Amino acid sequence: MNQNERYLSAKEMYAKIGVDTEAALAKLQNIRISMHCWQADDVHGFEGMGALTGGIQTTGNYPGIARNPEEVFADLDKALSLIPGTHKINVHANYAIGEPGETIERDKLEPRHFAKWVELAKKHGCGLDFNPTIFSHPMAKDGMTLSHPDKEVRDYWVRHTIACIRISEYFATETGYPCVMNIWTGDGCKDIPADRMGPRARYADSIDRALACGYDKSKVYVTVESKVFGIGVEAYTVGSGEFSLCYAISRGITPLMDNGHYHPTEVVSDKIPALLCFSDKIALHITRPIRWDSDHVVAFDDETREMMKEVVRCDALDRVFLSTDYFDASINRVGALVIGMRNVQKALLNALLTPNEDLKALQDAGNYSKLFALQEEYKLMPLGDVWAEFCRRNNVCPCNTWYSEIEKYEEEVLSKRV
Ligand code: RNT
Ligand code: ZN
Numbered sequence: 001m002n003q004n005e006r007y008l009s010a011k012e013m014y015a016k017i018g019v020d021t022e023a024a025l026a027k028l029q030n031i032r033i034s035m036h037c038w039q040a041d042d043v044h045g046f047e048g049m050g051a052l053t054g055g056i057q058t059t060g061n062y063p064g065i066a067r068n069p070e071e072v073f074a075d076l077d078k079a080l081s082l083i084p085g086t087h088k089i090n091v092h093a094n095y096a097i098g099e100p101g102e103t104i105e106r107d108k109l110e111p112r113h114f115a116k117w118v119e120l121a122k123k124h125g126c127g128l129d130f131n132p133t134i135f136s137h138p139m140a141k142d143g144m145t146l147s148h149p150d151k152e153v154r155d156y157w158v159r160h161t162i163a164c165i166r167i168s169e170y171f172a173t174e175t176g177y178p179c180v181m182n183i184w185t186g187d188g189c190k191d192i193p194a195d196r197m198g199p200r201a202r203y204a205d206s207i208d209r210a211l212a213c214g215y216d217k218s219k220v221y222v223t224v225e226s227k228v229f230g231i232g233v234e235a236y237t238v239g240s241g242e243f244s245l246c247y248a249i250s251r252g253i254t255p256l257m258d259n260g261h262y263h264p265t266e267v268v269s270d271k272i273p274a275l276l277c278f279s280d281k282i283a284l285h286i287t288r289p290i291r292w293d294s295d296h297v298v299a300f301d302d303e304t305r306e307m308m309k310e311v312v313r314c315d316a317l318d319r320v321f322l323s324t325d326y327f328d329a330s331i332n333r334v335g336a337l338v339i340g341m342r343n344v345q346k347a348l349l350n351a352l353l354t355p356n357e358d359l360k361a362l363q364d365a366g367n368y369s370k371l372f373a374l375q376e377e378y379k380l381m382p383l384g385d386v387w388a389e390f391c392r393r394n395n396v397c398p399c400n401t402w403y404s405e406i407e408k409y410e411e412e413v414l415s416k417r418v
Contacts, residue, residue, distance in 0.1 A: 003388055003398070010385035017355050017378070021386050024352035027317070028390060033344050034088040034129045034180065034323035037095060039337050040075045041066040042329045045094030045133065047104070054135025054186030055230015056295075060330025064414025069097050071417065073120055078409050079337040080124050082402045084345065084394035088127035088177065090323050091117050093164055094136065106137065107159035111170035118174045127177030129323065132157075132164040134185045146206035147187045147199035147238045154206045157185075161210035165220060172219035180283055180321045182256055183207060184225040188233030199238045204247055211251065221321065223256035223283040224248045228263060228293070249279060258285035258325055259307065260293035269306035273314050282316075285325035286344055295326040298340035304347045312351035313360070332414070335406040349390065350383055 001009070011021045038045075042058040046069060052058065066072040076089065096113035098104045104113055121128045134145045134157055141148060145157045161183065168181040187199065211222065226244035227237050241262070248255035255275060259268040268284070275282045286304065288296040298304055311320045324340050355378075362371040388399050397405055 003385075003392060006382070006385040007389040010382040010389075013382055014353055014386070017381070018358060019353050019355055021353065021389075024349060025386070025390055025393070027352050028345065028349050029085060029394075031085070031317060031322070031345075031348055032087045032127060032177075033341060034090040034127075034321065035076075035079070035083070035337060035341055036090040036324050036326075037072065037076060038090075038092055039324075039327050039340075040072045040079075040333055042333075043092070043094075043136075043327055045092060045136075046097060047094050049094065049136045052136050053140060053232075055188065055227070055233045056135070056186065056327075057231055058295075058327045058329040060328060062330055062332060064410060064417050065329070065333065067417065069095075069116060073116070074413065075334045076120065076337075077124075078405075078413075079334050079341070080126075082338045082396055082405055083341045084391050084396045086125045087341070088129055088323075089117070089121055089124075090129040090131065090325075091171075092131045092133050093160070093167075094133040106133065106139075107156050107163060109160070109163040109167060111167050114167055114170070118171065121171075121175050127175045127179070128171040129180040129182070129321075130164060130168045130171055131182050131184070132161050134160065134183070140186075143189065143233055144187045144199065144238075145185045146183075147185070147203035149198070149202070154202060158206050158210045161207070162213045165210065165213055165215050165222070168220040169215055172216075178219055178221055180221045180223055180254075180323070182223045182225055182283065182285075184227070184256075185239060186227070186230045186233055187238040188230060189236040190232055191235045193236045196236060200243050203238050203243070207247065208251070211253070221254050221281060221283070223254040223321070225256040225258055225261070225283075225285065227258070227261045230293070245275075254281045254283050254321070255279060256283035256285060256321075258287060258293075259303065260285075260287045260289035260295055260325075264289065264291060267303055267306065269303060269310050272307060272310040272316075272320070276314050276316055276319060281319050281321065283321035283323065285323055286340075287324070287326045295328070297326050297328050297331070297336045298324060298343045300343040300346050304343060305350055308344065308347035309351040309354065309356075312348065313354075313356040332406055332410060334409060334414070335403065338402065338406070345390075346383070346387055349387055353381065353383060353386060354378060
């Protein structure tokens with residue numbers, strides 16, 4: 001069978017269980033996932049700051065890392081060419097681009113420092129999201145930033161956050177798509193703190209002060225990301241789950257869940273519908289934690305599928321901001337971007353090809369035996385044939401050949417970066 005015959009056969013099989021593959025493909029086509037730029041260069045950015053701090057780390061030293069804006073952009077171009085659909089690019093503030101020789105202070109960032117990112121986004125029809133970079137910096141003192149006891153340190157990061165809100169507005173205006181601006185800090189303590197509430201009160205006050213700058217809420221969605229712990233800050237995290245969620249809901253901004261940021265037995269798939277009961281919008285960082293917040297490349301695994309099922313069956317595709325967030329330096333970095341993004345899309349397609357309403361009815365009728373039986377059977381439906389059709393329609397290499405493009409890129413471009 002050729003691709004077309006395989007798709008038609010799959011279409012028929014799905015029709016038999018009440019699923020319209022054309023409707024699923026049309027929906028998938030419109031889903032924008034925000035691809036994080038920082039997988040391209042292990043979160044280094046363009047400031048020459050050196051080692052990562054703030055509780056995060058990359059491991060591995062696969063050759064060919066991007067060393068400057070041109071190389072990062074070339075790698076993102078390559079990645080986007082192998083990912084079906086049109087997406088968003090997620091930029092961190094430490095990826096500012098100044099004039100030659102210009103030293104850019106983070107609290108003095110301006111939209112012009114990100115003009116090249118706007119160009120890149122426009123070239124691909126992409127939207128842009130943004131992140132203050134509140135780590136890997138001399139003003140991240142004693143493991144604290146926005147929650148630091150010294151007002152001067154807090155003020156510095158408040159100014160940075162306000163500068164980032166302005167850049168987010170610029171992104172939204174230029175691209176025509178709202179910009180999600182995510183606040184995350186690694187603030188915390190390595191060992192048992194003497195004061196858990198003080199830093200939290202200061203963190204809340206600092207974000208309040210930043211948000212008071214005033215901004216267009218239809219253009220910028222400010223999110224706050226929680227965390228359970230980081231490397232070197234194991235005992236106490238200021239922006240914990242409860243803190244971040246209560247802060248976001250009480251201030252009318254958006255909570256962000258990163259599925260690496262919970263106890264390993266907790267699942268974000270279950271938290272998505274819980275938050276959707278109370279928050280109009282929520283945001284996700286999609287990653288793969290192995291035993292801890294290890295930030296492995298997203299796989300087409302049970303939890304990724306389950307998370308995307310929740311987004312789809314809660315009818316929340318327009319309420320959930322999807323973004324990838326991982327950094328693996330042990331494999332080809334461009335390949336890693338493509339693998340993770342495509343896996344999120346496959347998980348979305350899987351969810352869109354599930355007869356969710358029928359399964360809900362079985363649950364409501366208490367028919368758990370049949371529900372279990374069908375959920376297991378549907379795992380073997382010909383999802384791959386529909387996915388291949390999606391790739392074909394988007395002119396990206398078919399499923400089993402795209403990696404040869406990465407091999408070619410590695411040989412012709414990455415291996416020359418020495
Ligand atoms: C860190 C958070 C955060 C970062 C990025 C680089 O644990 O997940 O989202 O990964 O800001
Ligand atoms: Zn994250």
